[in-house]
Amino acid sequence: MQEKPQSAIIVEGLTKSFANVRAVDRLSFEVHTGEIFGLVGPDGAGKTTTLRMLAGIMPADEGTARVADVDVVHDPENAKRQLSYMPQRFGLYEDLTVNENIRFYADLFGVSRTEREDRSALLLQAAGMREFRLRLAGKLSGGMKQKLSLVCALIHRPKIILLDEPTTGVDPISRRDFWRILYELVSQGVTILASTAYLDEAERCHRVALLHQGRLFFCDTPKNLKARLGKSVLSITSSEPRRLRAELENVVGISSLVLTGDGLHVVVENGVSRIPEFEARLKGASIPFDTIQQVTPTIEDLFVHAVGSGAPSHA
Amino acid sequence: MWARLKQMLIKEFIQVFRDKRTRFMLFGPPIIQMLMFGYAATFEIYHVPTVVLDLDHSQESRELISRFSSGRYFDVQRQLTDYRQVGDLIEQGKTTIGLEIHAGFAQNLRKGQTAPLQVIVDATNSNTALIASAYITQIALGFARDYQMDRIDRIMPQVLKQVPSIQLEQRPWYNPDLRSRWFFVPGIIGSLTLVLVVTLTAFAVVREREIGTLEQIMVTPIRPFEFILGKTLPFFLIGLLDVSLIATVGTFWFEVPFRGHILVLFAGAVLFLLSMQGVGLLISTVSSTQQQAMVTGFFFIMPAVTFSGFAFPISTMPPWLQYLTYLNPLRYFLVVLRGTYLKGIGMEILWPQMLAMAALGTGLLMIAVLRFHKALD
Numbered sequence: 001m002q003e004k005p006q007s008a009i010i011v012e013g014l015t016k017s018f019a020n021v022r023a024v025d026r027l028s029f030e031v032h033t034g035e036i037f038g039l040v041g042p043d044g045a046g047k048t049t050t051l052r053m054l055a056g057i058m059p060a061d062e063g064t065a066r067v068a069d070v071d072v073v074h075d076p077e078n079a080k081r082q083l084s085y086m087p088q089r090f091g092l093y094e095d096l097t098v099n100e101n102i103r104f105y106a107d108l109f110g111v112s113r114t115e116r117e118d119r120s121a122l123l124l125q126a127a128g129m130r131e132f133r134l135r136l137a138g139k140l141s142g143g144m145k146q147k148l149s150l151v152c153a154l155i156h157r158p159k160i161i162l163l164d165e166p167t168t169g170v171d172p173i174s175r176r177d178f179w180r181i182l183y184e185l186v187s188q189g190v191t192i193l194a195s196t197a198y199l200d201e202a203e204r205c206h207r208v209a210l211l212h213q214g215r216l217f218f219c220d221t222p223k224n225l226k227a228r229l230g231k232s233v234l235s236i237t238s239s240e241p242r243r244l245r246a247e248l249e250n251v252v253g254i255s256s257l258v259l260t261g262d263g264l265h266v267v268v269e270n271g272v273s274r275i276p277e278f279e280a281r282l283k284g285a286s287i288p289f290d291t292i293q294q295v296t297p298t299i300e301d302l303f304v305h306a307v308g309s310g311a312p313s314h315a
Numbered sequence: 316m317w318a319r320l321k322q323m324l325i326k327e328f329i330q331v332f333r334d335k336r337t338r339f340m341l342f343g344p345p346i347i348q349m350l351m352f353g354y355a356a357t358f359e360i361y362h363v364p365t366v367v368l369d370l371d372h373s374q375e376s377r378e379l380i381s382r383f384s385s386g387r388y389f390d391v392q393r394q395l396t397d398y399r400q401v402g403d404l405i406e407q408g409k410t411t412i413g414l415e416i417h418a419g420f421a422q423n424l425r426k427g428q429t430a431p432l433q434v435i436v437d438a439t440n441s442n443t444a445l446i447a448s449a450y451i452t453q454i455a456l457g458f459a460r461d462y463q464m465d466r467i468d469r470i471m472p473q474v475l476k477q478v479p480s481i482q483l484e485q486r487p488w489y490n491p492d493l494r495s496r497w498f499f500v501p502g503i504i505g506s507l508t509l510v511l512v513v514t515l516t517a518f519a520v521v522r523e524r525e526i527g528t529l530e531q532i533m534v535t536p537i538r539p540f541e542f543i544l545g546k547t548l549p550f551f552l553i554g555l556l557d558v559s560l561i562a563t564v565g566t567f568w569f570e571v572p573f574r575g576h577i578l579v580l581f582a583g584a585v586l587f588l589l590s591m592q593g594v595g596l597l598i599s600t601v602s603s604t605q606q607q608a609m610v611t612g613f614f615f616i617m618p619a620v621t622f623s624g625f626a627f628p629i630s631t632m633p634p635w636l637q638y639l640t641y642l643n644p645l646r647y648f649l650v651v652l653r654g655t656y657l658k659g660i661g662m663e664i665l666w667p668q669m670l671a672m673a674a675l676g677t678g679l680l681m682i683a684v685l686r687f688h689k690a691l692d
Binding site for chain 1: 321322325326329330333526527528532533536
């Protein structure tokens, strides 16, 4: 009999309301030890609230959350020693140097001096930041700042790492460094729970949970999720997306239409083969458009499709 | 606990003293303000702009006017010729006092009758008007008395010896020359300390909330109590240093005598700083940005200074306001400051003030710490 994977994080019926809005609504999921788990969803989906509750800095209204076998809801202080939380906003001191920031956080976690020096040398090396050790944190680029946050978050060897949109606004090179560090950690048995609004990032995760309005829609591997969409997405750029949408609304085979900044995303079966048909149709209706091409599904396409096609699943 | 607190303190001091501007802001403005306010804050009134309308042109009227122009209280700027000018000049704010001596002034005096002297005062600032009027009365009565004596001396010299009078022997204790600066300088020390410590404390904490470091810190094992102590202790020490600096300016630059014991003053300062840090922390719990903290701070600072006895005597306030002032730590600190500076009194008299500040400080700090826990969520 195959052993069931151990769970590093177990969330059951977690709920949090602000005023009259349910930011997180009866959320349940499990994160296995040693995996990268992605919380995926648009702004306002409840990702940050969930992470803050798991980090022990925001009390939940209802439900339970166990992190590394510690009940976060009842014993947040003990949970904090096991985990590390990196907020979306750069939360370090811009008027302290890289070294001073690392030292400050290491000392708050009670990391010894030798341990701190070994560990920070290793992490800074991996982040490609060794020559910036004496620079003020405020003088670092966006990507560097984010990497410094990660270094500070990792200094006490946490077993579980919570990352809130860690690579938002980060340049591609820093982003690559970032993920290399994360994979390295996972190979050492660390568990990572990261939120993201980008699907390309979600694809780097072992499993992802789709959140919408505080509720969980799907929880699966990225590959399976795309298979669930089972369709391709065409992007049509146009100066009149609303007319475009009206025109395509009742076309057979189209399962959803998503307005984007510069046009429309069409979720449709056998996308590429239908491009000539759509082109002809739009020309006939004299609706202006520039290009029609197949694109990778965005998180929004998945959502509109999922939200449109039924109730949330607790798979 | 001590290791984490030590790190908080190291971090805080690096931050405070790294930036040249911050370094200056901690000590520059208090000293500069002390120097400026020390000169400005005085109730004494000198060189009040005065115009004269003399329609009598007599020896008597000229002598009376010269009594006004010779002292340092009034600056007789112009001799007018038309009574309408007086009104115009006062309305335009070009003069504060108009003296009108009507025709027949000297004639009345010589006949032994009462002679009118009309005085128009711009009483927009009632305090200036009140004090100026008192000076005018003194000068006018002095003139009248000398004129009366002169007359008696001429008519019946033997009676002069029998004119009764009272000679005042004033003994103003603690401030024999009645210098209002001696009263104000200790008050400024208290008020400046209040503004400084409340804003520094509130800003230091709110800044961490605003830039997001508070959230990052709260996921570490640090306890709120350690965080609060780490944030307040540096500004407590800086506040104490500032009190010493501005008190030095008050003592040596403005030469306000310090007659009490320096330790009594410091004991008062320590207790006062505690309650002001409590206020600063409280403000930080209700503000999420530095701008909000500034506005909230303003709502505390203005009333705290106004209802402290800094400038307006508490005894003249309506009873319900007087009761309210018992909650104002500055009220007690001012008594300690003036008591140690001018009166030279010690703990045997000042203990109720010390006790009140200790109680208020403990209460405020406790509420602030409790509220801080809640504000984290």
